[in-house]
Structures are given as structure tokens and as C-alpha cells.
Amino acid sequence: MQLGRGLLTSPSIVAVARLLDRLSRATFDRALRPTIPEPEDAPMTITARIGIVGGNGWLGSAIASAVLASGRLDPARLTISGRSDRRGTAETPGVHWTQSNRELTERSDVVVLSVRPQDFSDLSIDARGKLVLSVMAGIAADTIAERTGAAEVVRSIPNAAAAIRRSFTPWYALPAVSAENKALVQALFETCGEAAEVPREAHIDYCVGMTGSGAAFPALLASALIDHALAQGLPRDFAERAARSVVADASQLLRGENGDPSRIVQEMIDYRGTTAAALATMQDKGFADAVAAGLDAAGAKATALSAG
Numbered sequence: 001m002q003l004g005r006g007l008l009t010s011p012s013i014v015a016v017a018r019l020l021d022r023l024s025r026a027t028f029d030r031a032l033r034p035t036i037p038e039p040e041d042a043p044m045t046i047t048a049r050i051g052i053v054g055g056n057g058w059l060g061s062a063i064a065s066a067v068l069a070s071g072r073l074d075p076a077r078l079t080i081s082g083r084s085d086r087r088g089t090a091e092t093p094g095v096h097w098t099q100s101n102r103e104l105t106e107r108s109d110v111v112v113l114s115v116r117p118q119d120f121s122d123l124s125i126d127a128r129g130k131l132v133l134s135v136m137a138g139i140a141a142d143t144i145a146e147r148t149g150a151a152e153v154v155r156s157i158p159n160a161a162a163a164i165r166r167s168f169t170p171w172y173a174l175p176a177v178s179a180e181n182k183a184l185v186q187a188l189f190e191t192c193g194e195a196a197e198v199p200r201e202a203h204i205d206y207c208v209g210m211t212g213s214g215a216a217f218p219a220l221l222a223s224a225l226i227d228h229a230l231a232q233g234l235p236r237d238f239a240e241r242a243a244r245s246v247v248a249d250a251s252q253l254l255r256g257e258n259g260d261p262s263r264i265v266q267e268m269i270d271y272r273g274t275t276a277a278a279l280a281t282m283q284d285k286g287f288a289d290a291v292a293a294g295l296d297a298a299g300a301k302a303t304a305l306s307a308g
């Protein structure tokens with residue numbers, strides 16, 4: 001007892017105890033204090049006036065809705081044109097709707113061309129002095145410049161996942177496009193997911209298949225899984241749930257730090273189990289050839305569509 005009391009009351013022990021107490025309080029206070037985030041680059045506010053020709057359509061309305069949802073663009077700076085009645089995103093308060101592409105062009109600094117490639121030849125637009133941003137598959141930048149009078153033309157290929165802000169959007173700019181307008185294009189497409197400038201227009205033609213059409217490929221894989229499971233007698237609800245999980249959830253492995261696809265495949269092959277058996281058979285049956293042929297077909301179709 002004496003020893004204990006002596007220890008607890010000894011001046012040096014008391015000093016150490018007070019110091020430890022102060023340190024632990026300081027740590028505790030730091031933990032509770034609201035963290036002030038490090039200053040980051042604020043998302044770019046889009047001050048340019050944007051007009052989307054064909055903005056009633058599938059992709060145009062997805063882009064319009066993504067940019068509005070981001071809060072980066074005042075709806076009053078957005079004009080949407082279409083051939084049908086005003087509907088969908090065009091009904092957002094503040095957004096201007098028109099059936100006149102001339103009016104759209106006059107009201108816009110950036111004219112987004114989101115009509116089908118086969119409808120481009122009927123489109124008459126004088127966009128001199130504007131930035132023209134095409135999402136159309138297959139139509140060359142020079143052709144767009146010639147037909148619209150715009151020197152600053154950007155070609156891009158978003159994909160259907162723009163509707164859920166998960167598009168991967170490559171874009172290519174003609175040399176005349178200013179650095180400011182390039183930043184604007186990047187900011188605009190970042191509201192739809194990821195975006196990346198590519199150095200050659202041929203990359204855009206290539207990406208029509210890989211990324212533009214690619215949003216449908218996971219669904220094709222899921223459908224094949226479902227069909228096989230149904231053929232083995234599994235209940236549809238279960239088959240659909242399981243296939244969606246394999247494709248949408250297990251694919252998140254690719255986002256991890258060990259997400260290199262070829263490494264994941266090789267690891268599974270090296271494991272020499274059931275997965276290796278499935279992968280080897282799929283490869284033997286021409287999986288890679290089927291993918292390559294599909295991508296080539298998409299590119300060929302884009303060329304055919306642009307020819308009218």
C-alpha cells in the first residue's frame with residue numbers, strides 16, 4: 001500500500017501522468033475537431049451558353065441532365081432543340097426549348113451536335129465563331145467544320161452510361177480549338193463520368209466500338225449468363241440477380257489496386273481450378289476474336305452511317 005501510494009504521489013510520476021493526460025486530451029481533441037479539407041481544385045463552373053441539337057434524344061438528354069445535375073451550369077444557359085414536342089430534360093425550369101436550330105445557335109457559345117449520323121446531312125447550321133462539339137459516330141471533324149462554318153470543332157464519343165454519370169468519354173479537338181474551350185469540353189464531359197482527350201481523330205473512330213458501344217457489352221455477358229442458367233433450370237429471378245452481381249459487382253475488382261485485368265485473368269489461370277477451366281474454354285472458343293470482330297463491325301457501321 002505504502003509503495004503504491006508512494007508511487008502514485010511521487011512528483012516525477014505525477015508529472016509524467018499529467019503529461020500523458022495532456023497528450024491524450026490533445027489527441028482526442030484533434031480527433032473530434034472538424035477536419036478542414038485541403039483546398040482542392042473546385043469543379044469548373046460552366047459559364048458558356050450551351051445548345052444541344054437533338055437534346056430530346058437518348059444521349060443528348062443524358063448529357064443535358066448530367067450537366068444540370070452537376071450544378072455547374074445555370075439552366076438558363078442551356079438551350080435544347082428537337083424535332084418533336086418539348087419533353088424530358090428540356091422541361092427543366094429555366095432551360096430554353098426550341099425547334100429552330102438557328103435560334104439555338106444564336107443563343108449558344110457551344111453547339112453540341114447530338115443527332116444521328118444519318119440525319120447530319122439534313123442539318124443546316126451556321127456556327128461560325130462558335131465551338132461545335134459533336135457526339136456523332138463516324139462524322140469527320142473536317143466535314144463538321146465545313147458544314148457548320150466553325151473552325152473550333154471537337155469530336156467525342158460518350159456512351160449510354162452517361163445516363164448514370166458513368167460514361168467514359170474520349171474527345172479529340174481540331175488544332176484550332178483554344179485551351180479554354182478544351183477545358184470546357186473536359187468539364188462538360190466530367191459531369192457525365194470520366195473524360196479524356198485523345199491526340200488523334202482516328203482514336204475517336206476506334207472508340208466508337210470500344211467505349212461508345214462498350215456500355216452494352218456487360219449486358220451481353222449478363223444475358224449470356226442468364227440464358228445458360230435458365231437452360232440449366234435455375235429460376236429466372238435468381239439467374240438475373242446472380243448475373244447482375246457477377247457483371248456489375250464482381251467487375252469492381254478492376255477498380256481495386258490489383259485491378260489489372262490481364263493480371264486477374266492470369267492469377268485465375270495459375271490457380272488451375274474451375275475458373276481456369278472456364279476461362280481457357282472461353283478463350284479456345286474464340287472469345288477474344290469475337291470481341292475484336294465486334295469492335296471492327298462497330299467501326300465499319302459508323303463509316304457506313306456517316307456516308308448517309
Ligand SMILES: NC(=O)C1=CN([C@@H]2O[C@H](COP(=O)(O)OP(=O)(O)OC[C@H]3O[C@@H](n4cnc5c(N)ncnc54)[C@H](O)[C@@H]3O)[C@@H](O)[C@H]2O)C=CC1
Nearest residue numbers: 054057058059082083114115116117135136137158159160
Ligand atoms: N446513344 C448512345 O449511347 C450514343 C450515341 N452517340 C451518338 O449520339 C448521337 C445521338 O444519338 P441518340 O441520342 O442515341 O439518338 P436519338 O435518336 O435518341 O436522338 C437524336 C435526336 O435528334 C433529333 N433530331 C434529328 N434531327 C434533328 C434536327 N435537325 N434538329 C433537331 N433535332 C433533331 C431526333 O428527333 C432525336 O430526338 C448519334 O449521332 C450517335 O451516333 C454516341 C455515343 C453513344
Ligand SMILES: O=C(O)[C@@H]1CCC=N1
Nearest residue numbers: 137157159208212213
Ligand atoms: O449504337 C450507336 O450507333 C451509338 C454510337 C456509338 C454508340 N452508340
